[in-house]
Amino acid sequence: MLPPLSADEAQHSERLAALLRGELAACGGWLSFERFMELALYAPGLGYYSAGSVKLGTGGDFVTGPEVSALFGRCVARQCREVLRAVGGGILELGAGTGRMAAAVLGELAAHDALPERYSILEVSADLAERQRAALAGLPPRLRERLVWLERLPQVPLRGVILANEVADALPCRRFLWNDGQVQELGVALGSGATPGFRDQPAAADAALARACEALIGSLADPLPPRYVSEVCLRVTPWIAALGACLEHGAVLLSDYGLPRRHYYHPQRSGGTLRCHFKQRAHDDPYINVGVQDITAWVDFTRVAEAGSAAGLEVSGFATQAAFLLASGLEAFVAEAAAGAAHARLAGEARRLIMPEEMGEAFKFMALTRGYDAPLSGFALQDLRHQL
Numbered sequence: 372m373l374p375p376l377s378a379d380e381a382q383h384s385e386r387l388a389a390l391l392r393g394e395l396a397a398c399g400g401w402l403s404f405e406r407f408m409e410l411a412l413y414a415p416g417l418g419y420y421s422a423g424s425v426k427l428g429t430g431g432d433f434v435t436g437p438e439v440s441a442l443f444g445r446c447v448a449r450q451c452r453e454v455l456r457a458v459g460g461g462i463l464e465l466g467a468g469t470g471r472m473a474a475a476v477l478g479e480l481a482a483h484d485a486l487p488e489r490y491s492i493l494e495v496s497a498d499l500a501e502r503q504r505a506a507l508a509g510l511p512p513r514l515r516e517r518l519v520w521l522e523r524l525p526q527v528p529l530r531g532v533i534l535a536n537e538v539a540d541a542l543p544c545r546r547f548l549w550n551d552g553q554v555q556e557l558g559v560a561l562g563s564g565a566t567p568g569f570r571d572q573p574a575a576a577d578a579a580l581a582r583a584c585e586a587l588i589g590s591l592a593d594p595l596p597p598r599y600v601s602e603v604c605l606r607v608t609p610w611i612a613a614l615g616a617c618l619e620h621g622a623v624l625l626s627d628y629g630l631p632r633r634h635y636y637h638p639q640r641s642g643g644t645l646r647c648h649f650k651q652r653a654h655d656d657p658y659i660n661v662g663v664q665d666i667t668a669w670v671d672f673t674r675v676a677e678a679g680s681a682a683g684l685e686v687s688g689f690a691t692q693a694a695f696l697l698a699s700g701l702e703a704f705v706a707e708a709a710a711g712a713a714h715a716r717l718a719g720e721a722r723r724l725i726m727p728e729e730m731g732e733a734f735k736f737m738a739l740t741r742g743y744d745a746p747l748s749g750f751a752l753q754d755l756r757h758q759l
């Protein structure tokens with residue numbers, strides 16, 4: 372049972388549903404799921420990320436690692452410090468949410484006198500960028516003065532680190548239906564009569580989707596059962612290519628929930644990984660609560676690695692979140708806290724970040740580097756690259 376929508380939420384959702392119905396009508400009654408997700412999340416002023424709902428954190432719809440604890444950002448800062456020490460330059464964070472990770476990373480780097488030249492943020496949501504500015508305005512001046520917000524990726528070559536936590540899963544994805552060797556695209560249409568809402572509607576797959584599905588299914592060890600539904604995010608490749616094009620020297624550090632391809636497209640995962648988040652409840656119906664709920668799909672890290680290699684980047688690390696955070700000093704950060712309530716709170720947050728049944732296993736870290744040959748300490752405890 373999902374909580375009911377407030378009157379404002381219902382009104383907002385109806386406005387976005389009207390926009391989607393208009394787009395459907397203009398496109399002959401069928402939309403790719405990718406376009407539906409793009410409008411549901413990013414339609415200017417109306418999409419989930421573009422409009423004003425709380426979204427992240429305990430008062431919102433879902434909680435990310437940086438929202439669970441500043442420990443997350445402090446560990447990420449360790450990895451940044453190591454790379455920055457070698458290559459210099461700055462940090463670029465993509466999709467910075469509420470700005471919590473930026474605050475934690477800058478605080479940790481300042482404590483080691485290792486501030487980056489700049490901490491740039493590229494955020495597609497004007498609403499979240501506004502909140503980031505307000506939240507980070509309270510930082511001490513020497514940290515605040517490093518911050519800049521960008522409208523697009525830098526046009527000049529970047530040295531340093533690019534960070535993206537839970538951004539790849541928010542890129543609009545396509546859905547497909549695989550049935551006895553045939554691939555169809557699962558798009559969106561409008562029902563009629565007693566069921567007038569949005570619904571799944573298969574259609575012929577275009578060449579790009581068919582090629583992608585055939586390649587990925589051809590690479591699997593086990594055959595997929597009939598009527599297998601899943602997602603593929605074709606936008607990952609141009610996204611990583613764009614990051615690769617701007618990174619001259621340093622590392623892209625991606626963290627997200629996801630799997631290597633052979634585990635992602637497992638025969639038993641026959642309904643895919645699409646998930647929606649509304650007021651801390653997860654469910655799998657993207658066609659309700661449009662504009663007031665998050666829609667995400669897990670990340671195929673093999674696709675990310677392939678995209679990285681195609682962009683001339685080295686896949687320099689792949690590990691679970693638990694392994695990355697533990698290798699990056701998580702336990703020492705907790706141990707540093709004075710005994711008592713603060714220590715107990717931090718220990719609880721650390722558990723949530725690393726326990727396998729919480730975020731520790733489902734979330735992964737991946738490093739893509741250019742011109743950086745030294746081992747990355749965040750990946751010292753685990754190397755899962757052979758699974759990609």
Ligand SMILES: C[S@@+](CC[C@H](N)C(=O)[O-])C[C@H]1O[C@@H](n2cnc3c(N)ncnc32)[C@H](O)[C@@H]1O
Pocket residue numbers: 420427435436437438465466467468469493494495496499535536537538541542
């Ligand atoms: C699930 S939230 C994660 C927020 C934050 N990184 C965190 O971990 O709390 C996804 C974020 O990515 C942003 N986003 C989505 N696509 C993006 C893109 N192509 N470039 C930059 N930001 C993007 C969204 O606006 C949002 O801030």
